[in-house]
Amino acid sequence: MFKNFIKVAIRNLLNRKFYSIINILGLSIGLTCTILIALFVQNELSYDKHHKNYHRIYRLESHFNIQESEDLFAATALPLGPALKLEYPQDVAEFCRFMDMDNNLFQYEGKQIFEENVYYADSTLTDVFTHEFISGSPQDALDDPNEMIITESFAKRIFGDIDPVGKTLETGNGIIFTITGLIKDVPHNSHLRFEAIASFITLKQFFGAEQFDSLESAAFWNIGFYSYIMLTENGDIKNVLNAYPEFNEKYIKPVGDMINSKFQLMVQPLADVHLFSRVGYDLPTGNIAYVYTFGIVALFLLLIGCINYMNLATAQSAGRAVEVSIRKVMGAQKQYLRWQFIFESILVATLAMILAFVAVELILPTFNDLADRDLTFGFVTNLDLVIGIFVTTFLVGLFSGSYPAFYLSSFIPVEVLKGKIGKNNGSLRKILVLLQFSISIIMIIGTFTVIQQLNFLKDKDLGFDAENLVVLTIRDTLGVRNLQVFKDELNKHPQIIKVGTTSSVPGQDHAIIVHLFETNDGSMEEKGINFVFVDHDYLETMNMHIIKGRSYDRNLQTDAEESCLINEATAKVLGWGSDPIGKKLGFGANLDGTANLNTKVIGVIKDFHYASLHNQVDPLLIMLSNDPQRNICLRIRQDNVESTLNFIEEKWHEFCPNFPFEYSFLDDNLNEQYVAEQKIGRVFTYFSFLCIFIACLGLFGLASYTAEQQTKEISVRKVMGASVSNIVFILSKEFSIWVILANIIAWPLAFFALKKWLQNFAYAVDQSLLTYFLAGITALLIALFTVSFRAIKAAQTNPAEALKYE
């Protein structure tokens, strides 16, 4: 019986090559995209699961309530992990803290390399996390100060092929580390990737023993470390969280009460950090929304492929009607026939799957570029996915074949054999076309809107001029010491308009601390506000605008200690209304109610976007500092950029000889903030193209079939005087109506989906009706082109041919 299924299925495929190709191609495109998306999703979901104890590891996160403001940070305070272990040994087995290493220049026997991804970490690193040691002892690799473990690729870069264990590395600041361990490279699916880890205990000499080991309340209010805890075998994170109020009372509240602030402990399971973390001061993370979006897109593409199969299978039902009837007369039960047709669709899906496997091999490198991943696909190495694809293919076959199976098996033999094949008016087919084009239109609207939003972000007035701004970051203490001379030298070049320095350029994290501000009744209150240090030239370099008061004056020595500039948002949030000039602001509140600096507001700067446009402009203090700041911003002229950069590099080597010259343009850096959106924009463009391509493939098949069916009608009409355009109109009219109707389904769905997506941005483009019209018209034109292509061919056929055969 099964053999009979196979034979008939294969012969049917071969006898109807054109439709078979459409079906197989449509499904294989859908399956190819599904496999690629599955690889991407699988990779996203696999983050940090290579750590043996990942299900017991949690990242600690900070939730501050300072007055009304609420801030969430990935960074935590130094004593948080140790204190939790100390208080809850039943539940917390271990902690491990990481701190970013600032000075990342490494030297070995005259060879210098620069590496960003270097952290200090506790010696418990190897107990909490799983890293494969190639050389060295995991037990004590980070036990002593000035020890370091490095990855294979980092070792190769600086040491070449020799075993680095026992060798020493010197940093740009003259700290010497002994290599105590060589580990395999950190897997790409780790949220915290590093090339080298220095022993945390090294920091003790910089912090001082007292501060390093302090469990005083104040120490809990100074964040800057990524902290992880590993639970005991029987530990439960709920116990820790439930006990937090007492912990808070003991360690955190004393200082919190003094500054009117609260700290709430937050934890994130390690495996969730990559996709679910939405806190400040975080490492680059993924986004679960994109995982869902990609999943839906894969489903869309498969659905469109399945619909093609259903449409064409039922459209061709007349061709199979006699076969079905004969089989029924010969004794085939309906159920048997259903399985026969389902088997055929499973066979088509299987052929599509084989094609998809080949396509994935070919496309994967391009997809990796697009999605910025390093995905690989192996039958043996990724057995789970392969099984998943087999199951999906089976389900696709089952789903695609189910409707044709029920439809075809319901033919009444008596009717069919009498030649009365019930004329199928194809209303379900039209509904399926409607569904396909609804999906395609949603994708087109999505693509248009994502592109519009990206352009909006690019063109939005940021409150400063980000173009032609070169950013340099000085890591060398020598460079910092000679900063003023360096600046003066740079200013000498005619192509350099202005040079300013700052602690943080827009796009970088801005520090936040608690300050005191003057209320309307003259008293002072605390509030956590972001701040940035600048020099006298910074505001002019950035083209930022003072809208009230004045800027810092080089001639007024007191400005650095007694004055401050605020942005508009600060004035608003602090309730200073339209006249904030002269208001008192205590920069950096101390525990005794005093401030580090007692300043007065001398000017208000027009709000500028120092964070990404995902966020509203928050209050910001722009403080003048007489100390050199590490970030240098250079406004350069648009022409001869290369020679200007050459000059800057020349001067760099003069003033910062130990560090390689690295520069960036601020507008590029700011665009980096929208990489995820740009990626999804590109993916949407490709996938919406594929959606409409598969839908058109099906439409082309249906149009071909309709044209075949209506050959006689077309010929009679032509004999009666119909022109080619009349015929094309008749054939295209019906499909066009359904494509137009598809907009009714697509528009509201697209509107709500995009509304949700745009809510990610504090500044978003308005959804315009024009975009929706354009998407609808695009879909209609593509559909018309597809149908017309076939209709014109049908209309041009000599009517005598068709009538002769009739």
Place this chain on the structure above:
Amino acid sequence: MIKTVDLTKIYRTDEVETTALNNVNVEIAKGEFVAIMGPSGCGKSTLLNLVGLLDNPSKGELHFNDTEVSKYTERMRTNMRKSNIGFIFQSFNLIDELTVYENVELPLLYIKMSSAERKKRVTEVLDRMKIAHRAKHFPQQLSGGQQQRVAVARAVVTKPKLILADEPTGNLDSANGEEVMDLLTQLNEEGTTIVMVTHSPSHAEYAHRIIQLFDGHIVTENIKKEFHL
């Protein structure tokens, strides 16, 4: 073998009601060869379809081997049909995607016969129909006469008790028509009951009895040959 009691079939559409068969009472004995004749639209094929359990009557009874089957479900009719009845059609109704061999083998698949037995049975019947040399051909590669021989082979391969032939010679030239009639006669002589719808008076002469239908009624029944059980 077959007995109908007031067998009636009414086709209804939204606006029109057509009585295709009207209170037909007929008995067909085991081993009999009956021809049904009448003008187009008189209900010949409808009667054949009802007797062949391809359709349910609107009214009346249908007894097959003394069992009342008119109220059978589709599944029950299918089961009854596949082991008892063979069909031959005017337009052959072979499946284009299957070879001659596979077409003939088809009914055996549905009665779940073993592969070896199927092979034996199909080979035998193809030999008998003198079409074995075309076993691997597809229907389109055969002449009309050859296609109908294949259809006859397919109808007899399960050794049914009853063969229903709906104008089996309608699409054939006279020589091929005679050949098919000889085959049917031969099968009947071997004990198979045959009910044949035909327009051809000469081919009706092969039957033991001719039933004339007009507007859904039996108008005459002529016994052409003596028939003994």
